[in-house]
Amino acid sequence: MAEPAKSSPLSELRIALPSLPMRLQEVGRFVAANDYDATTRSMRDLAAEAGADPAAFTRLAKAIGYSGWDELRAALTEARRPSQTSPFSGRAKGRRHGPNADVTLVTDKLEAEAAGLPRIPAQPIAEAARALHDAKRIWITGYRSCRSVAELLNYELRLFRPEQVQLVGASGPDDLDLGAFRPGEAVIVIGFLPYTNASVRVAQAAHRSGATLIAIADSHSAPMAEGADHVLLFEAASPPGFFPSLTGAIAIAQSLAAVTFSLGGAAAKKRLENTEARLAAASTYVSEKG
Amino acid sequence: MAEPAKSSPLSELRIALPSLPMRLQEVGRFVAANDYDATTRSMRDLAAEAGADPAAFTRLAKAIGYSGWDELRAALTEARRPSQTSPFSGRAKGRRHGPNADVTLVTDKLEAEAAGLPRIPAQPIAEAARALHDAKRIWITGYRSCRSVAELLNYELRLFRPEQVQLVGASGPDDLDLGAFRPGEAVIVIGFLPYTNASVRVAQAAHRSGATLIAIADSHSAPMAEGADHVLLFEAASPPGFFPSLTGAIAIAQSLAAVTFSLGGAAAKKRLENTEARLAAASTYVSEKG
DNA sequence: TCGGCCATGAAACATTTGTTGCACGGATTT
DNA sequence: AAATCCGTGCAACAAATGTTTCATGGCCGA
Numbered sequence: 001m002a003e004p005a006k007s008s009p010l011s012e013l014r015i016a017l018p019s020l021p022m023r024l025q026e027v028g029r030f031v032a033a034n035d036y037d038a039t040t041r042s043m044r045d046l047a048a049e050a051g052a053d054p055a056a057f058t059r060l061a062k063a064i065g066y067s068g069w070d071e072l073r074a075a076l077t078e079a080r081r082p083s084q085t086s087p088f089s090g091r092a093k094g095r096r097h098g099p100n101a102d103v104t105l106v107t108d109k110l111e112a113e114a115a116g117l118p119r120i121p122a123q124p125i126a127e128a129a130r131a132l133h134d135a136k137r138i139w140i141t142g143y144r145s146c147r148s149v150a151e152l153l154n155y156e157l158r159l160f161r162p163e164q165v166q167l168v169g170a171s172g173p174d175d176l177d178l179g180a181f182r183p184g185e186a187v188i189v190i191g192f193l194p195y196t197n198a199s200v201r202v203a204q205a206a207h208r209s210g211a212t213l214i215a216i217a218d219s220h221s222a223p224m225a226e227g228a229d230h231v232l233l234f235e236a237a238s239p240p241g242f243f244p245s246l247t248g249a250i251a252i253a254q255s256l257a258a259v260t261f262s263l264g265g266a267a268a269k270k271r272l273e274n275t276e277a278r279l280a281a282a283s284t285y286v287s288e289k290g
Numbered sequence: 291m292a293e294p295a296k297s298s299p300l301s302e303l304r305i306a307l308p309s310l311p312m313r314l315q316e317v318g319r320f321v322a323a324n325d326y327d328a329t330t331r332s333m334r335d336l337a338a339e340a341g342a343d344p345a346a347f348t349r350l351a352k353a354i355g356y357s358g359w360d361e362l363r364a365a366l367t368e369a370r371r372p373s374q375t376s377p378f379s380g381r382a383k384g385r386r387h388g389p390n391a392d393v394t395l396v397t398d399k400l401e402a403e404a405a406g407l408p409r410i411p412a413q414p415i416a417e418a419a420r421a422l423h424d425a426k427r428i429w430i431t432g433y434r435s436c437r438s439v440a441e442l443l444n445y446e447l448r449l450f451r452p453e454q455v456q457l458v459g460a461s462g463p464d465d466l467d468l469g470a471f472r473p474g475e476a477v478i479v480i481g482f483l484p485y486t487n488a489s490v491r492v493a494q495a496a497h498r499s500g501a502t503l504i505a506i507a508d509s510h511s512a513p514m515a516e517g518a519d520h521v522l523l524f525e526a527a528s529p530p531g532f533f534p535s536l537t538g539a540i541a542i543a544q545s546l547a548a549v550t551f552s553l554g555g556a557a558a559k560k561r562l563e564n565t566e567a568r569l570a571a572a573s574t575y576v577s578e579k580g
Numbered sequence: 581t582c583g584g585c586c587a588t589g590a591a592a593c594a595t596t597t598g599t600t601g602c603a604c605g606g607a608t609t610t
Numbered sequence: 611a612a613a614t615c616c617g618t619g620c621a622a623c624a625a626a627t628g629t630t631t632c633a634t635g636g637c638c639g640a
Contacts, residue, residue, distance in 0.1 A: 011521070014510065018497045018517035021617055033511050040329055040367045043598060053619055058599060069598060077330045102416035105552070106545045110407045113541055117404035118397070126392035148442035148540075155435050156533050194575040223576055242548050243446050250438075250540045251403055255396045258532050262395070284434075285484035286513055311587055333628060343589055348629060359628065 009075040010035060016064045024063055027056045031076075039077045043069055109239070113247045116235040120248060122255075128214045128230035129259035132157075135186035135212060139177065141168040141202045142190035149190050149216070149249045156257035159275050160268040168202055178202060181209035189228075190253075192218035192236040192244055200224050216252055218244075232256070299365040300325060306354045314353055317346045329367045333359055399528075403537045406525040410538060412545075418504045418520035419549035422447075425476035425502060429467065431458040431492045432480035439480050439506070439539045446547035449565050450558040458492055468492060471499035479518075480543075482508035482526040482534055489514050506542055508534075522546070 010032060017028050030050040031038045038046060047054040061072035132138055138157060142150030150167060157165040168177045168187075178201070181187060187206035191199045203224035206213045215228040218236040225231045234248030261268050279285065300322060307318050320340040321328045328336060337344040351362035422428055428447060432440030440457060447455040458467045458477075468491070471477055477496035481489045493514035496503045505518035508526040515521045524538025551558050569575065 010510070014515060014521070015517050015519060018494060023618065029511070029516075036372055042596080044596080054597095055599080055619075059618095082326055102419065102549050102552070103412045106412035106415050106549060107408075109545055109548065110410055110412065110541055114404040114407035117400045117407075117537075120400055122393045122396035122400065125396050129392065145442060145445050148438040148445070151441065152435060152438035152536060155438070159533075197576055200576055238548075243449075243544060243551075245544060246442060247407075247537055247541050247544065251400055251537050254533060254535060254537065255399055258399065259392050259395060261533075262392070284486055284488075286487055286490055313588065332626080334626080344627095345589075345629080349588095 008079045009072065010079065013064055020060070020063055023052065023056055024060050026050065027052050027060050031057075031060070035076055035080070039073055039080055109242070112239075113245055116245070116248055117251055120234055120252060121232075124230055124232050125252060125255050126259055128232060129256055129263060131212050131214065131230060132186055132256070132260045133263040135184065136164065137182070137185040138165045139168050139181065139185065139187040139206070139211075140165065140190075141188060141199055143196040143199050145244070145246060146190040146192070146196075146199070146249065149246060149253050150188075152250065153188065153190075153253040153257060156254070157260065160261055160264055160272040162271070162275070174198060174202065178205040181206050181211045183210035185209075186212040186214060188214045188216065189224040190216040190249060191222060191224050192249075193222070195223050203228070216249055298369045299362065300369065302354055310350070310353055313342065313346055314350050316340070317342050317350050318354075321347075321350070325366055325370070329363060329370055399532070403535055406535070406538055407541055410524055410542060411522075414520055414522050415542060415545050416549055418522060419546055419553060421502050421504065421520060422476050422478075422546070422550045423553040425474065426454065427472070427475040428455045429458050429471065429475065429477040429496070429501075430455065430480075431478060431489055433486040433489050435534070435536060436480040436482070436486075436489070436539065439536060439543050440478075442540065443478065443480075443543040443547060446544070447550065450551055450554060450562040452561070452565070464488060464492065468495040471496050471501045473500035475499075476502040476504060478504045478506065479514040480506040480539060481512060481514050482524075482539075483512070485513050493518070506539055 013028055014032055017025055017032070020028060027047075027050055030046070030052070034046075037049075043057045044054045047057060058069045061067075061069045064072075066072040066075070138161070140150045140154045140157075142148075154165060154167045154170075166177075168174055171177075187202065189199050189203045189206070200223040203213060203215065203226070207227040212230075213228040214230045214232070215222065215225040216232045216234070217225050218234060219225070220231060220233070232252050234252055236244040236246070236248065238245050261272070264271075303318055303322055307315055307322075310318060317340060320336070320342070324336075327339075333347045334344045337347060348359045351357075351359045354362070356362040356365070428451070430440045430444045430447075432438070444455060444457045444460075456467075458464055461467075477492065479489050479493045479496070490513040493503060493505065493516070497517040502520075503518040504520045504522070505512065505515040506522045506524070507515050508524060509515070510521060510523070522542050524542055526534040526536070526538065528535050551562070554561075
């Protein structure tokens with residue numbers, strides 16, 4: 001298989017974890033989660049706290065290729081040494097050229113997107129949230145890459161308003177939903193350049209039906225923003241050769257859901273708790289442990 | 291006498307330094323200058339490197355009020371312990387209610403998320419992208435709210451590698467896909483606390499199969515990060531009452547797709563152009579106009 | 581000059597450290 | 611069903627740890 005990036009002893013450990021015997025996995029997890037204590041305290045101490053046999057630590061070290069616990073701990077200690085590099089900069093073994101171009105590419109992109117977020121107008125989001133709060137029913141629309149944003153919004157809103165939120169096209173052809181829009185309902189349409197025809201049709205249908213139209217788009221002149229009651233803007237632009245950025249749209253979606261939830265007050269909170277209890281009962285999630 | 295501010299054992303040491311016997315001063319200065327080694331290496335080791343007698347360390351500790359070297363080192367160790375408070379913490383502005391409480395809520399949230407993005411480690415993303423580039427096939431997994439991230443990644447990767455990218459569970463029960471993982475393929479699993487059982491099962495299956503496992507998660511100790519060849523971290527934490535933030539995960543997904551695309555070179559570019567041409571021919575998009 | 585004092589290094593001490601051999605038990609194979 | 615392997619806990623081991631003691635030597639005050 002492709003050789004794993006064994007940048008640090010910790011990642012070596014984590015990679016090897018699943019293929020170890022059960023008890024060794026336990027102590028391995030303990031070490032990975034408490035690596036600072038692993039470097040400072042004694043093996044027996046750790047064993048006592050982890051509720052395991054001291055010998056297990058020696059065996060763990062040998063199992064992942066070290067001559068013993070001492071050597072593993074030495075490696076962890078070196079990896080932890082505050083040493084040379086400033087807070088960021090990865091662990092850079094001296095790489096400066098070639099592959100490093102990708103890294104700066106990523107950093108630049110992340111910083112650019114971070115810069116875009118605070119520029120998102122907050123006021124319209126709050127207003128749109130109130131509209132959602134008042135809506136008897138909420139429809140959500142997004143095509144192609146915007147589908148992911150639509151689904152996230154759908155998911156989060158359904159956590160506390162399960163019966164009143166629906167993804168357009170979720171239960172059959174989109175066109176069936178278009179005729180179902182009613183006044184008093186809200187329709188959210190997400191899109192950016194180039195605009196998908198289908199999303200524009202949804203927006204138009206929403207407007208015609210008298211429902212409240214909320215557009216999440218990259219421009220006021222976006223087709224789905226025409227006639228919209230609320231327009232939530234984000235920056236989708238990216239450097240040439242990149243895909244448009246959806247980070248802003250996601251941030252808007254999450255803010256929208258959060259404010260709508262807070263407007264819902266105790267009732268919304270109650271419903272969310274019910275949902276979570278149901279998920280827990282179905283053992284959807286990995287149970288927490290010490 | 292006036293009690294000196296004993297904020298840390300180190301400052302205690304430095305304060306008491308001048309009033310100590312010469313040899314103890316030397317040792318004390320050595321400890322102050324190499325406090326990391328002081329917490330990790332043994333007394334005799336330090337003595338050898340400092341060119342001093344081991345006993346001097348015990349005497350130094352006693353001279354500044356500790357019962358022995360062990361106690362001094364324990365204090366230094368505690369002082370050095372990495373703070374367990376999350377990177378977020380400087381906030382908690384008092385504003386709760388008011389006319390535009392919702393608006394400040396949104397701006398705060400946006401700013402917090404913007405601050406989180408530059409903290410995403412870029413190096414692992416670049417490495418993971420190379421793994422994707424080399425993979426014969428790419429599987430993508432995400433449940434519940436992470437489903438949206440998975441689908442975005444799926445969408446963008448398929449733009450230039452249509453036949454080799456597949457969403458786990460897209461064509462039938464997830465379990466059918468679990469058996470299909472092969473060495474030389476890559477499996478991406480996205481998740482954060484609370485972790486969905488299904489995603490952990492996918493990660494385990496991927497690891498067992500010998501495929502390259504890429505985890506996008508909120509912690510190194512996330513279950514799906516165990517055994518992962520690449521772990522891409524983001525901050526999902528949000529203020530109480532909020533949903534976890536997916537902004538970071540989306541940003542990672544997009545960076546991953548972008549770097550993978552750039553690694554694809556001319557071939558990837560060609561495929562992307564084909565795809566776009568096909569979409570245009572199907573008049574998926576609204577034609578540009580004045 | 582003598583006598584006490586203290587800093588200092590070396591060696592001996594009890595304790596704790598990491599390690600390894602052994603026996604038991606469950607799972608798998610023959 | 612028997613044989614075997616492997617994971618695991620226990621206990622004993624040698625090595626290393628921090629501490630203490632003791633002998634030495636320099637310093638200052640009588």
